[in-house]
Amino acid sequence: MEKDRNDAENVGDVARAQVPLSHRLGFWTNGCVLAGWVLVLTSFLVGGSVGALFPLKMAVPIILFGTLSNALVGMLIAGASARTGYSSALLFRFAYGRKGVIFPIVIMGLTVIGWFSVILSLTRDGLAQHLGLEAGSVPWLLCTIALGALFILPAVLNIRWIAYVDWVAVPAFLIVFGVVLVMTLKSAGGIEPIWNKWYPPKVSPFIGFDMAAGGWLVGVTIIGDVARFWKSGRQAALGLMIAYGGLVTIEYWGGAIGAAYTGDYNLFNIANVLGLGFIAWVALYLGAQSTIQGGVYGAGLAFSAPPIPLIKNQEYMRKLMTIGVGIAGIVGNFAGIDKVFFWWVQFLTWIVAPIAITIILDYWAFPSRRLQYEDVEGADMSVNPAAFVAWVAGFGVGFYTGMTGAFSALITGMATAGIVYYVWMRVAIARGTTPEIQVFGKRLRAA
Amino acid sequence: MGVVAWGFLIGEVVLVIWVMRFIGRVEKERPTASIVPATAADIELVE
Numbered sequence: 186m187e188k189d190r191n192d193a194e195n196v197g198d199v200a201r202a203q204v205p206l207s208h209r210l211g212f213w214t215n216g217c218v219l220a221g222w223v224l225v226l227t228s229f230l231v232g233g234s235v236g237a238l239f240p241l242k243m244a245v246p247i248i249l250f251g252t253l254s255n256a257l258v259g260m261l262i263a264g265a266s267a268r269t270g271y272s273s274a275l276l277f278r279f280a281y282g283r284k285g286v287i288f289p290i291v292i293m294g295l296t297v298i299g300w301f302s303v304i305l306s307l308t309r310d311g312l313a314q315h316l317g318l319e320a321g322s323v324p325w326l327l328c329t330i331a332l333g334a335l336f337i338l339p340a341v342l343n344i345r346w347i348a349y350v351d352w353v354a355v356p357a358f359l360i361v362f363g364v365v366l367v368m369t370l371k372s373a374g375g376i377e378p379i380w381n382k383w384y385p386p387k388v389s390p391f392i393g394f395d396m397a398a399g400g401w402l403v404g405v406t407i408i409g410d411v412a413r414f415w416k417s418g419r420q421a422a423l424g425l426m427i428a429y430g431g432l433v434t435i436e437y438w439g440g441a442i443g444a445a446y447t448g449d450y451n452l453f454n455i456a457n458v459l460g461l462g463f464i465a466w467v468a469l470y471l472g473a474q475s476t477i478q479g480g481v482y483g484a485g486l487a488f489s490a491p492p493i494p495l496i497k498n499q500e501y502m503r504k505l506m507t508i509g510v511g512i513a514g515i516v517g518n519f520a521g522i523d524k525v526f527f528w529w530v531q532f533l534t535w536i537v538a539p540i541a542i543t544i545i546l547d548y549w550a551f552p553s554r555r556l557q558y559e560d561v562e563g564a565d566m567s568v569n570p571a572a573f574v575a576w577v578a579g580f581g582v583g584f585y586t587g588m589t590g591a592f593s594a595l596i597t598g599m600a601t602a603g604i605v606y607y608v609w610m611r612v613a614i615a616r617g618t619t620p621e622i623q624v625f626g627k628r629l630r631a632a
Numbered sequence: 633m634g635v636v637a638w639g640f641l642i643g644e645v646v647l648v649i650w651v652m653r654f655i656g657r658v659e660k661e662r663p664t665a666s667i668v669p670a671t672a673a674d675i676e677l678v679e
Contacts, residue, residue, distance in 0.1 A: 196672040205669040246641055253644045257651060264655045270668040275678055390637070417664040422655045426648065491678055499677065549654075559667045563678065 197500025198343050200489040203270030210414045212424075214348045218411050219428040221351030221475030222404070224358045226307060227300075228433060231400035232440025237448065238387045238396075241380050244441040247390055249434055251397025254595070256429035258541050259405035259412075260422040265548040266409030267421035269558050273409040273483065274490035277540075278564040279557065280547035280606075282621065283492060284629075285568040288576075289540050290487045293407050294510065296533065297484035299526035300403075301477055301514030305333055306523045308473045311466045330515060336474060337511030340482035341504050344414055347478050354475040361468035365461065366439050373446045382445055391593040397437060398595050399534035401429065406541045410483035484510040535587060538595050539579030539602030543572050546607050553614060567629035571613070571620035575606035 199208060210218070235251075236244045266276055273293065278286045309329050312318075318325040339346040373379050386393075408425065415421035485507025489499065496502045517523070548555055557565060583598020613620050621628060669675045 196675065199672075199675065201677050202675040203668050205671050205675055206665060207671045246637060250641055250644060253641075253648055257644075257648055260648075260651055260655065264658075268659070268664045268667060278678075417659055419652075419656050419659045422652055426652065430648070495677075549658075555658075559662065 195498035195500050198486070198503060199270070199499065200272065200486050200503035201275070201491065201495065201499040203275075204413045205270070206416070208414070209416045210344070210348065212416075212420060214345075215411075215415050215420070216424055216427070217351045217355055218344070218348050218414075218479070219424050220355045220432060221347070222408075222411060222479045223401070223428050223433050223476070224355060224362075224436065225304070225472040225476035226469050227304065227476075228400065228436040229440035229443070231396060232437030233444040234440075235393050235396055235437065236441025236444030239390070239393055239441075240383045240386070241441060241445045242383070243386060243390065244393070244445070245438060247393040248397045248437040248441060251394050251400075252429050252434040252437060254394075254398040255401045255405050255433065256426050258402070258545065259408050259425040259429050261545045261549055262405060262541065263408045263412030263415070263421040263425045264418035265544070265558070266413040267415040268418040270413050271409065271558070272413060272486040272490060273407045274487040276409050276548075276558075277544060278491070279554065280543050280569060281572045282566040282568040283564050285566070285572065286490075286564075287492065288573070290490070292536060292540070293403065294484045294487050296403050296529070296537075297407075297480045298510060298513050298517055299522060299529060300480055301333075301336065301511070302518040302523040303526055304473045304477050305329065305336065305514065305518045308332055308470050309518075311469055315463050315466055329518060332470075333511060333515035333518070336477045336514075337481055337508060338478075340478045340485060340511070341507045344411070344482070347411075347482060350478060351475050354471040358468050358471045358475070361461070361464060362436075362439060365465070366442065368461075369443055369446055376442075379442060379445045389590055391596075392590060394593050395534060395587070395595050400437075401433060402534055402537050402541065402595070405429065406537050406544070407480075407483045407487075410486050411479055481507055481511050481514070532584075534595050535580050535583035535598050538583060538598045539576045542579070542599045542603040543575055543606050546603055547572075547610070550607060551610060551614060554610075565628075566619050566621040569620055570624045571606055571609040574609070575602040578602060578605045 196202075196208075199205070232244075232248060235248055238244075239247060262273075262276075265271075266273070269276065274286060274290050277289045281289060309325075309332055312328055312332070313320065313325055316324070316328075318328060339350050370376055370379075405425075412421045412425070415424060485503055488506040488510065489502045496505060548558060557563075579598045579602025582601040583594040586592050586597040587594030609620055613623060619628075
Protein backbone atom coordinates (compact mmCIF):
# COMPACT_ATOMS: atom_id res chain seq x y z
CA MET A 186 0.00 0.00 0.00
CA GLU A 187 2.79 2.37 1.04
CA LYS A 188 4.76 1.41 -2.07
CA ASP A 189 1.75 2.02 -4.33
CA ARG A 190 1.26 5.47 -2.84
CA ASN A 191 4.94 6.34 -3.31
CA ASP A 192 4.83 5.13 -6.91
CA ALA A 193 1.75 7.22 -7.58
CA GLU A 194 3.39 10.29 -6.06
CA ASN A 195 6.30 9.86 -8.39
CA VAL A 196 4.14 9.53 -11.50
CA GLY A 197 4.03 13.26 -12.24
CA ASP A 198 3.87 13.73 -16.02
CA VAL A 199 4.57 10.04 -16.67
CA ALA A 200 7.91 10.31 -18.45
CA ARG A 201 8.51 6.55 -18.71
CA ALA A 202 5.02 5.09 -19.09
CA GLN A 203 1.66 5.59 -20.79
CA VAL A 204 -0.33 8.62 -19.61
CA PRO A 205 -3.31 7.07 -17.79
CA LEU A 206 -6.83 8.33 -18.51
CA SER A 207 -6.99 9.98 -15.08
CA HIS A 208 -4.11 12.30 -16.10
CA ARG A 209 -5.58 13.38 -19.45
CA LEU A 210 -6.63 17.02 -19.93
CA GLY A 211 -9.89 18.46 -21.30
CA PHE A 212 -10.42 19.50 -24.93
CA TRP A 213 -10.05 23.26 -24.35
CA THR A 214 -7.01 22.94 -22.08
CA ASN A 215 -5.27 20.75 -24.66
CA GLY A 216 -6.40 23.15 -27.39
CA CYS A 217 -4.87 26.05 -25.48
CA VAL A 218 -1.56 24.18 -25.01
CA LEU A 219 -1.48 23.50 -28.77
CA ALA A 220 -2.36 27.09 -29.62
CA GLY A 221 0.46 28.28 -27.34
CA TRP A 222 2.78 25.81 -29.03
CA VAL A 223 2.12 27.17 -32.53
CA LEU A 224 1.85 30.91 -31.79
CA VAL A 225 5.39 32.23 -32.03
CA LEU A 226 7.37 34.89 -33.86
CA THR A 227 9.34 32.34 -35.87
CA SER A 228 6.07 31.29 -37.61
CA PHE A 229 5.68 34.84 -38.87
CA LEU A 230 9.30 34.78 -39.98
CA VAL A 231 8.58 31.70 -42.11
CA GLY A 232 5.39 33.23 -43.53
CA GLY A 233 7.27 36.48 -44.10
CA SER A 234 10.12 34.67 -45.85
CA VAL A 235 7.65 32.99 -48.25
CA GLY A 236 5.88 36.33 -48.74
CA ALA A 237 9.17 38.05 -49.55
CA LEU A 238 9.92 35.50 -52.29
CA PHE A 239 6.44 35.18 -53.83
CA PRO A 240 3.65 37.66 -54.59
CA LEU A 241 0.71 37.22 -52.23
CA LYS A 242 -1.45 35.52 -54.90
CA MET A 243 1.13 32.72 -55.01
CA ALA A 244 2.23 32.81 -51.35
CA VAL A 245 -1.29 32.16 -50.00
CA PRO A 246 -1.89 28.76 -51.72
CA ILE A 247 1.77 27.71 -51.26
CA ILE A 248 1.47 28.38 -47.52
CA LEU A 249 -1.86 26.53 -47.28
CA PHE A 250 -0.36 23.51 -49.00
CA GLY A 251 2.57 23.57 -46.56
CA THR A 252 0.51 23.99 -43.40
CA LEU A 253 -1.96 21.27 -44.45
CA SER A 254 1.05 18.96 -44.88
CA ASN A 255 2.12 19.81 -41.33
CA ALA A 256 -1.43 19.16 -40.17
CA LEU A 257 -1.40 15.72 -41.85
CA VAL A 258 1.88 14.67 -40.21
CA GLY A 259 0.82 16.15 -36.87
CA MET A 260 -2.62 14.49 -36.90
CA LEU A 261 -1.15 11.05 -37.50
CA ILE A 262 1.65 11.36 -34.90
CA ALA A 263 -0.63 13.05 -32.35
CA GLY A 264 -3.29 10.39 -32.94
CA ALA A 265 -0.79 7.62 -32.21
CA SER A 266 0.49 9.40 -29.08
CA ALA A 267 -2.96 10.11 -27.70
CA ARG A 268 -4.07 6.51 -28.29
CA THR A 269 -1.02 4.95 -26.66
CA GLY A 270 -0.25 7.67 -24.11
CA TYR A 271 3.41 7.49 -25.10
CA SER A 272 5.75 10.48 -25.37
CA SER A 273 7.71 10.89 -28.63
CA ALA A 274 10.73 9.03 -27.27
CA LEU A 275 8.59 6.08 -26.10
CA LEU A 276 6.65 6.04 -29.37
CA PHE A 277 9.80 6.15 -31.53
CA ARG A 278 11.19 3.03 -29.75
CA PHE A 279 8.90 0.78 -31.74
CA ALA A 280 10.10 1.95 -35.17
CA TYR A 281 13.77 2.62 -34.33
CA GLY A 282 14.26 -0.04 -31.66
CA ARG A 283 15.01 0.11 -27.95
CA LYS A 284 18.58 1.30 -28.49
CA GLY A 285 18.16 2.76 -31.96
CA VAL A 286 15.75 5.34 -30.55
CA ILE A 287 18.77 7.29 -29.28
CA PHE A 288 19.19 8.55 -32.88
CA PRO A 289 15.89 10.50 -33.14
CA ILE A 290 16.07 11.50 -29.45
CA VAL A 291 19.46 13.16 -29.89
CA ILE A 292 18.47 14.87 -33.17
CA MET A 293 15.24 16.27 -31.72
CA GLY A 294 16.81 17.14 -28.35
CA LEU A 295 19.71 19.07 -29.90
CA THR A 296 17.34 20.84 -32.26
CA VAL A 297 15.19 22.01 -29.34
CA ILE A 298 18.32 23.29 -27.53
CA GLY A 299 19.22 25.20 -30.69
CA TRP A 300 15.72 26.68 -31.01
CA PHE A 301 15.82 27.62 -27.32
CA SER A 302 19.02 29.61 -27.92
CA VAL A 303 17.63 31.30 -31.05
CA ILE A 304 14.31 32.28 -29.46
CA LEU A 305 16.09 33.43 -26.27
CA SER A 306 18.34 35.65 -28.42
CA LEU A 307 15.40 37.16 -30.34
CA THR A 308 13.46 37.88 -27.15
CA ARG A 309 16.45 39.16 -25.15
CA ASP A 310 17.70 41.38 -27.99
CA GLY A 311 14.25 42.95 -28.35
CA LEU A 312 14.11 43.71 -24.62
CA ALA A 313 17.71 44.96 -24.53
CA GLN A 314 16.86 47.34 -27.38
CA HIS A 315 13.90 48.78 -25.46
CA LEU A 316 15.82 49.08 -22.18
CA GLY A 317 18.98 50.34 -23.85
CA LEU A 318 21.14 47.54 -22.44
CA GLU A 319 24.60 47.03 -23.82
CA ALA A 320 25.39 43.49 -25.04
CA GLY A 321 27.63 41.73 -22.51
CA SER A 322 26.80 44.10 -19.63
CA VAL A 323 25.67 42.70 -16.25
CA PRO A 324 21.99 43.75 -16.70
CA TRP A 325 22.07 42.17 -20.19
CA LEU A 326 23.41 38.91 -18.71
CA LEU A 327 20.80 38.98 -15.94
CA CYS A 328 18.04 39.61 -18.52
CA THR A 329 19.18 36.58 -20.52
CA ILE A 330 19.23 34.33 -17.47
CA ALA A 331 15.87 35.60 -16.19
CA LEU A 332 14.14 35.09 -19.56
CA GLY A 333 15.73 31.64 -19.89
CA ALA A 334 14.54 30.71 -16.39
CA LEU A 335 11.00 31.87 -17.24
CA PHE A 336 11.04 29.68 -20.37
CA ILE A 337 12.06 26.64 -18.33
CA LEU A 338 9.93 27.06 -15.20
CA PRO A 339 6.44 25.90 -16.36
CA ALA A 340 8.02 22.95 -18.22
CA VAL A 341 9.76 21.82 -15.03
CA LEU A 342 6.55 22.07 -13.01
CA ASN A 343 4.16 20.09 -15.24
CA ILE A 344 1.89 20.18 -18.31
CA ARG A 345 -0.84 21.97 -16.34
CA TRP A 346 1.48 24.93 -15.67
CA ILE A 347 2.22 25.09 -19.37
CA ALA A 348 -1.54 25.36 -19.91
CA TYR A 349 -1.91 28.07 -17.21
CA VAL A 350 0.70 30.23 -18.98
CA ASP A 351 -0.98 29.58 -22.34
CA TRP A 352 -4.41 30.69 -21.09
CA VAL A 353 -2.85 34.17 -20.76
CA ALA A 354 -0.27 34.09 -23.58
CA VAL A 355 -2.55 32.83 -26.38
CA PRO A 356 -5.28 35.53 -26.20
CA ALA A 357 -2.68 38.28 -25.59
CA PHE A 358 -0.59 37.19 -28.57
CA LEU A 359 -3.66 36.92 -30.80
CA ILE A 360 -4.84 40.41 -29.82
CA VAL A 361 -1.45 41.99 -30.66
CA PHE A 362 -1.28 39.98 -33.90
CA GLY A 363 -4.78 41.18 -34.84
CA VAL A 364 -3.79 44.80 -34.11
CA VAL A 365 -0.62 44.50 -36.25
CA LEU A 366 -2.60 42.91 -39.10
CA VAL A 367 -5.37 45.51 -39.04
CA MET A 368 -2.85 48.39 -38.85
CA THR A 369 -0.83 46.92 -41.71
CA LEU A 370 -3.94 46.52 -43.88
CA LYS A 371 -5.20 50.00 -42.97
CA SER A 372 -1.86 51.56 -43.77
CA ALA A 373 -1.72 49.63 -47.07
CA GLY A 374 -5.22 50.77 -48.06
CA GLY A 375 -6.87 47.35 -47.64
CA ILE A 376 -6.04 43.85 -48.86
CA GLU A 377 -6.65 44.59 -52.57
CA PRO A 378 -3.48 46.61 -53.35
CA ILE A 379 -1.32 43.99 -51.57
CA TRP A 380 -3.15 41.14 -53.29
CA ASN A 381 -2.69 42.71 -56.70
CA LYS A 382 0.96 43.63 -56.11
CA TRP A 383 2.92 41.43 -58.50
CA TYR A 384 6.61 40.70 -58.62
CA PRO A 385 8.22 37.71 -60.34
CA PRO A 386 8.81 34.80 -57.91
CA LYS A 387 12.48 34.48 -57.02
CA VAL A 388 12.50 30.66 -56.63
CA SER A 389 10.46 27.58 -57.54
CA PRO A 390 7.09 27.18 -55.72
CA PHE A 391 8.40 23.83 -54.39
CA ILE A 392 11.07 25.68 -52.44
CA GLY A 393 8.34 27.92 -51.04
CA PHE A 394 6.37 24.80 -50.05
CA ASP A 395 9.45 23.27 -48.38
CA MET A 396 9.95 26.48 -46.42
CA ALA A 397 6.31 26.57 -45.29
CA ALA A 398 6.06 22.87 -44.40
CA GLY A 399 9.63 22.54 -43.12
CA GLY A 400 9.19 25.41 -40.64
CA TRP A 401 7.07 23.27 -38.35
CA LEU A 402 8.22 19.77 -39.31
CA VAL A 403 10.22 19.20 -36.11
CA GLY A 404 7.33 20.67 -34.14
CA VAL A 405 4.80 18.18 -35.55
CA THR A 406 7.20 15.24 -35.29
CA ILE A 407 7.61 15.73 -31.52
CA ILE A 408 3.97 16.75 -31.04
CA GLY A 409 3.34 13.48 -29.18
CA ASP A 410 4.92 15.01 -26.06
CA VAL A 411 1.93 17.29 -25.57
CA ALA A 412 -0.66 15.42 -27.68
CA ARG A 413 -0.61 12.36 -25.39
CA PHE A 414 -2.75 14.29 -22.91
CA TRP A 415 -5.75 14.32 -25.30
CA LYS A 416 -8.50 11.88 -24.33
CA SER A 417 -8.61 10.09 -27.70
CA GLY A 418 -6.83 9.88 -31.03
CA ARG A 419 -9.78 11.51 -32.78
CA GLN A 420 -9.73 14.55 -30.45
CA ALA A 421 -5.96 14.92 -30.89
CA ALA A 422 -6.28 14.79 -34.69
CA LEU A 423 -9.02 17.43 -34.62
CA GLY A 424 -6.90 19.64 -32.34
CA LEU A 425 -3.89 19.33 -34.65
CA MET A 426 -6.04 20.16 -37.68
CA ILE A 427 -7.30 23.35 -36.01
CA ALA A 428 -3.80 24.32 -34.81
CA TYR A 429 -1.89 23.75 -38.05
CA GLY A 430 -4.59 23.97 -40.70
CA GLY A 431 -6.03 27.03 -38.92
CA LEU A 432 -3.73 29.00 -36.61
CA VAL A 433 -0.40 28.34 -38.33
CA THR A 434 -1.96 29.10 -41.72
CA ILE A 435 -3.24 32.44 -40.39
CA GLU A 436 0.17 33.21 -38.84
CA TYR A 437 1.99 32.42 -42.09
CA TRP A 438 -0.50 34.42 -44.14
CA GLY A 439 -0.13 37.31 -41.68
CA GLY A 440 3.65 37.19 -42.09
CA ALA A 441 3.27 37.04 -45.87
CA ILE A 442 0.87 40.02 -45.92
CA GLY A 443 3.32 42.03 -43.80
CA ALA A 444 6.18 41.08 -46.11
CA ALA A 445 4.17 41.86 -49.25
CA TYR A 446 3.45 45.33 -47.89
CA THR A 447 6.73 46.32 -46.24
CA GLY A 448 9.21 44.01 -48.00
CA ASP A 449 10.42 42.96 -44.53
CA TYR A 450 9.91 39.37 -43.39
CA ASN A 451 10.24 40.06 -39.64
CA LEU A 452 6.93 40.79 -37.87
CA PHE A 453 8.83 42.41 -34.99
CA ASN A 454 10.37 44.99 -37.36
CA ILE A 455 7.00 45.50 -39.06
CA ALA A 456 5.40 46.14 -35.64
CA ASN A 457 8.16 48.62 -34.78
CA VAL A 458 7.62 50.45 -38.08
CA LEU A 459 3.93 50.65 -37.18
CA GLY A 460 4.92 52.28 -33.87
CA LEU A 461 3.83 49.44 -31.58
CA GLY A 462 7.19 49.41 -29.78
CA PHE A 463 7.13 47.73 -26.37
CA ILE A 464 3.71 46.11 -26.96
CA ALA A 465 5.28 44.26 -29.88
CA TRP A 466 8.01 43.01 -27.56
CA VAL A 467 5.42 41.76 -25.04
CA ALA A 468 3.70 39.80 -27.83
CA LEU A 469 7.06 38.48 -28.95
CA TYR A 470 7.85 37.37 -25.41
CA LEU A 471 4.47 35.67 -24.88
CA GLY A 472 4.75 33.83 -28.20
CA ALA A 473 8.29 32.75 -27.34
CA GLN A 474 7.32 31.66 -23.81
CA SER A 475 4.29 29.65 -24.93
CA THR A 476 6.27 27.78 -27.58
CA ILE A 477 9.67 27.20 -26.06
CA GLN A 478 8.27 25.99 -22.73
CA GLY A 479 6.64 23.19 -24.76
CA GLY A 480 9.89 22.49 -26.60
CA VAL A 481 11.92 22.26 -23.38
CA TYR A 482 9.21 20.09 -21.87
CA GLY A 483 9.40 17.70 -24.84
CA ALA A 484 13.20 17.56 -24.84
CA GLY A 485 13.16 16.90 -21.07
CA LEU A 486 10.77 14.00 -21.66
CA ALA A 487 12.94 12.66 -24.49
CA PHE A 488 16.08 12.60 -22.36
CA SER A 489 14.18 10.91 -19.48
CA ALA A 490 13.13 7.92 -21.59
CA PRO A 491 14.87 4.56 -21.88
CA PRO A 492 17.55 3.55 -22.85
CA ILE A 493 18.80 6.49 -20.74
CA PRO A 494 19.06 4.96 -17.23
CA LEU A 495 16.44 5.99 -14.68
CA ILE A 496 17.60 8.35 -11.94
CA LYS A 497 15.58 8.10 -8.70
CA ASN A 498 12.05 8.09 -10.20
CA GLN A 499 10.42 9.12 -13.46
CA GLU A 500 9.19 12.55 -12.35
CA TYR A 501 12.47 13.45 -10.63
CA MET A 502 14.31 12.45 -13.78
CA ARG A 503 11.96 14.43 -16.03
CA LYS A 504 12.45 17.59 -13.97
CA LEU A 505 16.22 17.07 -13.86
CA MET A 506 16.47 16.58 -17.63
CA THR A 507 14.16 19.54 -18.35
CA ILE A 508 16.38 21.80 -16.23
CA GLY A 509 19.43 20.31 -17.97
CA VAL A 510 18.03 21.05 -21.45
CA GLY A 511 17.13 24.61 -20.40
CA ILE A 512 20.57 25.27 -18.91
CA ALA A 513 22.18 23.86 -22.07
CA GLY A 514 20.03 26.32 -24.08
CA ILE A 515 21.08 29.31 -21.93
CA VAL A 516 24.78 28.31 -21.93
CA GLY A 517 24.49 27.63 -25.68
CA ASN A 518 23.07 31.12 -26.13
CA PHE A 519 26.10 32.67 -24.41
CA ALA A 520 28.36 30.42 -26.48
CA GLY A 521 26.64 31.63 -29.68
CA ILE A 522 25.15 28.32 -30.85
CA ASP A 523 22.18 30.28 -32.20
CA LYS A 524 24.51 31.52 -34.94
CA VAL A 525 25.66 27.99 -35.86
CA PHE A 526 22.08 26.78 -35.56
CA PHE A 527 20.98 28.39 -38.81
CA TRP A 528 23.53 26.25 -40.61
CA TRP A 529 21.83 23.20 -39.03
CA VAL A 530 18.28 24.38 -39.84
CA GLN A 531 18.83 24.12 -43.60
CA PHE A 532 19.38 20.36 -43.21
CA LEU A 533 16.55 19.88 -40.74
CA THR A 534 13.76 19.18 -43.23
CA TRP A 535 15.80 16.46 -44.92
CA ILE A 536 16.83 14.99 -41.56
CA VAL A 537 13.41 15.01 -39.90
CA ALA A 538 11.05 14.20 -42.80
CA PRO A 539 12.20 10.53 -43.06
CA ILE A 540 11.85 10.12 -39.27
CA ALA A 541 8.28 11.47 -39.32
CA ILE A 542 7.07 9.18 -42.11
CA THR A 543 8.72 6.12 -40.50
CA ILE A 544 6.89 6.73 -37.20
CA ILE A 545 3.58 7.32 -38.99
CA LEU A 546 3.80 4.18 -41.14
CA ASP A 547 4.98 1.97 -38.29
CA TYR A 548 1.89 2.75 -36.24
CA TRP A 549 -0.85 3.35 -38.81
CA ALA A 550 0.08 1.17 -41.81
CA PHE A 551 0.49 -2.16 -40.02
CA PRO A 552 -2.45 -3.24 -37.81
CA SER A 553 -0.35 -6.03 -36.27
CA ARG A 554 2.32 -3.57 -35.17
CA ARG A 555 -0.33 -1.16 -33.89
CA LEU A 556 -1.53 -3.90 -31.57
CA GLN A 557 2.04 -4.24 -30.28
CA TYR A 558 2.05 -0.56 -29.28
CA GLU A 559 -1.37 -0.80 -27.71
CA ASP A 560 -0.94 -4.03 -25.82
CA VAL A 561 2.17 -2.87 -23.96
CA GLU A 562 4.27 -5.71 -25.32
CA GLY A 563 7.06 -3.21 -25.83
CA ALA A 564 9.29 -2.65 -28.84
CA ASP A 565 10.32 -5.96 -30.44
CA MET A 566 13.71 -4.81 -31.76
CA SER A 567 16.82 -3.34 -30.23
CA VAL A 568 17.83 -1.66 -33.48
CA ASN A 569 15.56 -1.64 -36.54
CA PRO A 570 17.75 -1.61 -39.69
CA ALA A 571 14.69 -0.85 -41.87
CA ALA A 572 14.21 2.50 -40.11
CA PHE A 573 17.87 3.44 -40.51
CA VAL A 574 18.11 2.38 -44.16
CA ALA A 575 14.86 4.28 -44.88
CA TRP A 576 16.34 7.33 -43.17
CA VAL A 577 19.58 7.22 -45.18
CA ALA A 578 17.63 6.80 -48.45
CA GLY A 579 15.14 9.56 -47.56
CA PHE A 580 17.86 11.95 -46.45
CA GLY A 581 19.96 11.26 -49.55
CA VAL A 582 17.11 11.78 -52.02
CA GLY A 583 15.78 14.81 -50.12
CA PHE A 584 19.24 16.36 -49.99
CA TYR A 585 19.82 15.80 -53.71
CA THR A 586 16.39 17.19 -54.68
CA GLY A 587 16.86 20.16 -52.37
CA MET A 588 20.26 20.97 -53.82
CA THR A 589 19.07 20.79 -57.43
CA GLY A 590 15.76 22.56 -56.65
CA ALA A 591 14.01 20.29 -59.17
CA PHE A 592 11.12 19.36 -56.87
CA SER A 593 10.10 19.46 -53.21
CA ALA A 594 12.89 17.91 -51.11
CA LEU A 595 10.38 17.24 -48.35
CA ILE A 596 8.00 15.26 -50.57
CA THR A 597 10.74 13.24 -52.29
CA GLY A 598 12.61 12.57 -49.02
CA MET A 599 9.43 11.45 -47.26
CA ALA A 600 8.22 9.37 -50.20
CA THR A 601 11.57 7.58 -50.54
CA ALA A 602 11.91 6.82 -46.83
CA GLY A 603 8.24 5.80 -46.69
CA ILE A 604 8.48 3.35 -49.60
CA VAL A 605 11.71 1.76 -48.31
CA TYR A 606 10.32 1.37 -44.79
CA TYR A 607 6.89 0.15 -45.84
CA VAL A 608 8.18 -2.46 -48.30
CA TRP A 609 10.84 -3.84 -45.94
CA MET A 610 8.49 -4.02 -42.94
CA ARG A 611 5.72 -5.59 -45.01
CA VAL A 612 8.07 -8.30 -46.26
CA ALA A 613 9.39 -8.93 -42.73
CA ILE A 614 5.89 -9.11 -41.21
CA ALA A 615 4.69 -11.45 -43.99
CA ARG A 616 7.58 -13.81 -43.18
CA GLY A 617 6.89 -13.64 -39.45
CA THR A 618 10.21 -12.02 -38.63
CA THR A 619 11.74 -8.59 -38.05
CA PRO A 620 14.31 -6.59 -40.06
CA GLU A 621 16.67 -6.97 -37.09
CA ILE A 622 16.61 -10.77 -37.30
CA GLN A 623 16.84 -10.63 -41.09
CA VAL A 624 20.04 -8.56 -40.94
CA PHE A 625 21.74 -9.72 -37.74
CA GLY A 626 20.32 -13.23 -37.49
CA LYS A 627 19.04 -12.71 -33.94
CA ARG A 628 17.50 -10.18 -31.57
CA LEU A 629 20.41 -7.97 -30.55
CA ARG A 630 18.93 -7.41 -27.10
CA ALA A 631 19.39 -11.11 -26.28
CA ALA A 632 23.09 -11.04 -27.17
CA MET B 633 -3.16 29.54 -60.04
CA GLY B 634 -2.56 26.69 -62.47
CA VAL B 635 -4.57 23.50 -62.81
CA VAL B 636 -1.72 21.44 -61.34
CA ALA B 637 -1.53 23.68 -58.27
CA TRP B 638 -5.30 23.36 -57.74
CA GLY B 639 -4.94 19.61 -58.15
CA PHE B 640 -2.28 19.48 -55.44
CA LEU B 641 -4.37 21.57 -53.04
CA ILE B 642 -7.65 19.74 -53.59
CA GLY B 643 -5.85 16.39 -53.37
CA GLU B 644 -4.35 17.40 -50.05
CA VAL B 645 -7.70 18.52 -48.62
CA VAL B 646 -9.19 15.16 -49.63
CA LEU B 647 -6.24 13.41 -47.94
CA VAL B 648 -6.79 15.39 -44.71
CA ILE B 649 -10.48 14.37 -44.69
CA TRP B 650 -9.56 10.74 -45.37
CA VAL B 651 -7.00 10.75 -42.52
CA MET B 652 -9.57 12.20 -40.10
CA ARG B 653 -12.06 9.50 -41.07
CA PHE B 654 -9.39 6.78 -40.87
CA ILE B 655 -8.34 7.80 -37.36
CA GLY B 656 -12.02 7.95 -36.40
CA ARG B 657 -12.56 4.41 -37.74
CA VAL B 658 -9.57 3.01 -35.82
CA GLU B 659 -10.78 4.83 -32.70
CA LYS B 660 -14.26 3.32 -33.13
CA GLU B 661 -12.87 -0.21 -33.49
CA ARG B 662 -10.64 0.11 -30.44
CA PRO B 663 -11.27 3.21 -28.30
CA THR B 664 -8.36 4.89 -26.50
CA ALA B 665 -10.08 4.25 -23.16
CA SER B 666 -9.74 0.49 -23.74
CA ILE B 667 -5.99 0.74 -24.46
CA VAL B 668 -4.45 2.99 -21.82
CA PRO B 669 -4.36 2.47 -18.04
CA ALA B 670 -7.25 4.06 -16.16
CA THR B 671 -5.30 5.50 -13.23
CA ALA B 672 -1.72 6.15 -12.12
CA ALA B 673 -1.87 2.99 -10.00
CA ASP B 674 -2.28 0.90 -13.20
CA ILE B 675 0.72 2.15 -15.15
CA GLU B 676 3.77 0.02 -15.91
CA LEU B 677 7.18 1.59 -16.42
CA VAL B 678 8.73 1.09 -19.88
CA GLU B 679 12.01 -0.76 -19.41
